[in-house]
Amino acid sequence: MHFVDAKGILSAKNGMNLYRGCTHGCIYCDSRSSCYGFTHDFEDIEVKQNAPELLEKALRAKRKKCMIGTGAMCDPYMHCEETLRLTRRCLEIIDLYEYGVAIQTKSDRILRDLDVLERINRKAKCVVQMTLTTYDETLCKILEPNVCTTKERVKALKVLHEHNIPTVVWLSPILPFINDTRENIEGILSYCIQAKVYGIICFGMGVTLRDGDREYFYAALDRHFPGMKERYRKKYGHAYELPSDRNRELMALFRETCGRNGIVHDVDACFRYLQEFPQKYQQLCLIDTDGQKD
Numbered sequence: 001m002h003f004v005d006a007k008g009i010l011s012a013k014n015g016m017n018l019y020r021g022c023t024h025g026c027i028y029c030d031s032r033s034s035c036y037g038f039t040h041d042f043e044d045i046e047v048k049q050n051a052p053e054l055l056e057k058a059l060r061a062k063r064k065k066c067m068i069g070t071g072a073m074c075d076p077y078m079h080c081e082e083t084l085r086l087t088r089r090c091l092e093i094i095d096l097y098e099y100g101v102a103i104q105t106k107s108d109r110i111l112r113d114l115d116v117l118e119r120i121n122r123k124a125k126c127v128v129q130m131t132l133t134t135y136d137e138t139l140c141k142i143l144e145p146n147v148c149t150t151k152e153r154v155k156a157l158k159v160l161h162e163h164n165i166p167t168v169v170w171l172s173p174i175l176p177f178i179n180d181t182r183e184n185i186e187g188i189l190s191y192c193i194q195a196k197v198y199g200i201i202c203f204g205m206g207v208t209l210r211d212g213d214r215e216y217f218y219a220a221l222d223r224h225f226p227g228m229k230e231r232y233r234k235k236y237g238h239a240y241e242l243p244s245d246r247n248r249e250l251m252a253l254f255r256e257t258c259g260r261n262g263i264v265h266d267v268d269a270c271f272r273y274l275q276e277f278p279q280k281y282q283q284l285c286l287i288d289t290d291g292q293k294d
Helices: 051-061 086-096 108-123 137-143 150-162 182-194 213-224 228-236 247-260 267-275 279-285
Strands: 002-004 046-048 067-070 100-105 126-131 167-170 199-201 206-208 241-243
Touching: 051 086, 067 086, 067 267, 086 100, 086 108, 100 108, 108 126, 108 150, 126 150, 126 267, 137 150, 150 167, 150 182, 167 267, 182 247, 199 267, 213 228, 228 241
Parallel strands: 002 046, 067 100, 100 126, 126 167, 167 199
Antiparallel strands: 206 241
16 A cells, blocks of 8 residues: 555546555456556555545535545445545545535445435435445355455445435446356345345446456456356457347346336436436525525
8 A cells, every 4th residue: 555645636527536456356357457557556555645635625616516426446445444534534525515425335334434424415415336246155255355245235235225325236247157147137136126226237248358457357267267268268359348148138137127126227317316416405505605696
């Protein structure tokens, strides 16, 4: 772990990454890809130590409330968050300035910040996104070895629902020949129904591989699934998109199950929900303390 002073923290679309790298060890992680320009080992976490100060400055300068996103490139609840509490400090700033937050993680450590998430949700809007890929717990520990298992994440989703915090699940990736089974998809969808999730984001049954990510993934296949790397190479070559042969069948199952249970599953609709700041609250925020509209 090493510390840096970042020049900025919010992207043009109001997303932020407080860390660079990850210690969860997921074998398929796209963030390992060479295109992201890592100059340090992926597990040597880069900590943007001045992130809270940068975020506060950015939010004070904004003239319109919005949703702040985090977790797209690195998980905000890695092991180092237990002691650094950088994510919590930024959530407290979001709460202070009454913005919304859409936060994505694989870790039940997020429940440690339940009090702040509740405050944000009462004042504006908080949506928690949780990645689920694998119903089988033994397989989950192979694919995502250094983070809580699917069953533990589902427990967290249920707690969040009990505290009126809406949740969205990312059903991705589904690895060809490994977890692209009807049993796996049915199991994950059953969990989502039990947890009363608002929506599920799924781009299709498969995985994407880029340079850097591909090599790490194939090395993991050699360790855990002998012969699987050759099967991938024979079928997909050096392709970026690796769709499952069962994509049509499994996507039909996905859509039918979500539709029957009232779970939003259109990708665009899910993203709109994550990005939309509550309109009623937004109108109240257009009037400043002097009674003048922005």
